[in-house]
Amino acid sequence: MSVEADRNPESSPQQAARDERVREISPVRKALIRPELGAICGTILVFVFFLAVARDSGMFSADGALNWTVVSAQFAVLAVGACLLMIAGEFDLSVGSMIGFSGIVIAITSVTWGWPVWAGILTAFALALALGWLNGYLVIRTGLPSFIVTLAFLYILRGLTIFASIATTRKTIIGGVREAAEGDWLAPLFGGKILNGLFVTLADWGWIGKLRNGNPVVDGIPMLVVWALVLIVAGHLLLTRTRFGNWIFASGGDAQAARYVGVPVNRVKIAMFMLTAFCATVFATCQVIEFGSAAADRGLLKEFEAIISVVIGGALLTGGYGSVIGAALGALIFGVVQQGLFFAGVESSLFRVFLGVILLMAVILNTYIRRMITGER
């Protein structure tokens, strides 16, 4: 929303006729009422903190940075979907189960049944999109809160995943995907790395370290990071710049008011459930191709991590307000802190304490920001 504020040629002629009771809003206050504000502050704070305590731990060397970048990217991929869905006024608690499900679908089709990996990946995406549609359709048709409907799917999908895995292979972990993916045309889109040459050059220049075998410590940007960046940029543009984005805000802001002016609210919400499922499958596919295996218990608690990233990013749990950039920063905070505590040698159980505290702070800040926007007391 703030994007429109950046340039508005029309406001100047109005100056004279301004209502004397409307207080001038200072630029500081204006900057304050952006959804991303909390996440921007948080990001700065987190980086300052870790630069102070963990500078010498290797956290900010090339391989250290890649480490938390990848973790953040994992959160970000899920957060983009969860963010747009939350702005449209719904939740999806089945994201974690969807990750396990998609991974197992790829492994069963490609390893157990011997399909080409690309066919397995496309099957996983098709099934996930269908399930996302079903989630949305049930929420719309029954009028039940999405919390309940997707909670049911959290269990249904997890159970089905474990069942399918055991029924076909008598194991809950299916390996051998890496071998199956050799020479596949689609798998590198999820498991490969780009810009290998750049990093070799950087290592030759001595900008980044080399391993003993002469390869640079970082040999490329993983595709997961590329997916995260693409999803963030596309999601941001979709939300703030397009007609469909306006409908997302409207559907979450007040579905009935949106319907009265002809916004296809049901279609918008179902599409967002499908997007969330899509993001979960991107995550699952990257993980399966990278690890070379799928496990039926993958993705546990991921739905909550995604929702926390989104909330830290300034979205309102009640819908109608939020930002993809904010959610991405929320994911960055998440990743940096999780890995940073490890680099700083802090007991990792404290990470959850931190998470709870920051979540609470973010929600309080968001509530305050909303009051400022809407002028409620």
Add this chain to the structure above:
Amino acid sequence: MTTPLIELRDIEKHFGSVIALAGVSLSVLPGECHCLLGDNGAGKSTFIKTMSGVHMPTHGEILVEGRKTVFDSPRDAMEAGIATVYQDLAMIPLMSVTRNFWMGREPQKRVGPFKFIDFDKANSVTMEEMAKMGIHLREPAQAVGTLSGGERQTVAISRAVYFGAKVLILDEPTSALGVRQTSNVLATIAKVREKGIGVVFITHNVRHAMAVGDRFTVLNRGKTLGTALRGEITAEELQDMMAGGRELADLAEVLGGTV
């Protein structure tokens, strides 16, 4: 005599065994403000929902500019130029004025293979239309939540007018507003009327109705008690017709004035 923009003849609406409307007729001429008065439960809401295509009438006919028409959905009514501004469902407070104004009909421009909202156009039109109604926004990106109740009604009204409404149905636009805001909304109604748009103003406040109304129709228990022209009827008479008369008159004596 000019053809009414919309005319409803002998509208009846039954919900199961409940007769919500038992033969109501009403017409709206270009540039007039037709006040529809009635107490709670008189059938005002059912009647305007019939007019705006939400309900199909059980009996009776609707004529738009003299032609018999059947509205299957609110969309049909909107396309025929019948716009309804609901009291509290008009605007989304967290969204900017521009985003609200254009919601559902966003102007687009093509950038390469993509279509984006044309914010330059959207913002300037919004500012212009709001200024015409006497509301000077700080900026079009201002959230609707920062506007007062009366201003929100005005955004909704100017939106309907901009998108070509011929008949504007206002559902109790003043019932939740303060004195100052009410007069702003009444001034807006007067401006809309000047453009030749027919206004249907639903209210149970006789004073508000007398301020802008050209004709008055009173609904009582699903029936119309007739339509009166401005000057033919006094505020007290309207009040009596609405309340079913007697008891309220007795009460007025006790209280020593008009209720």
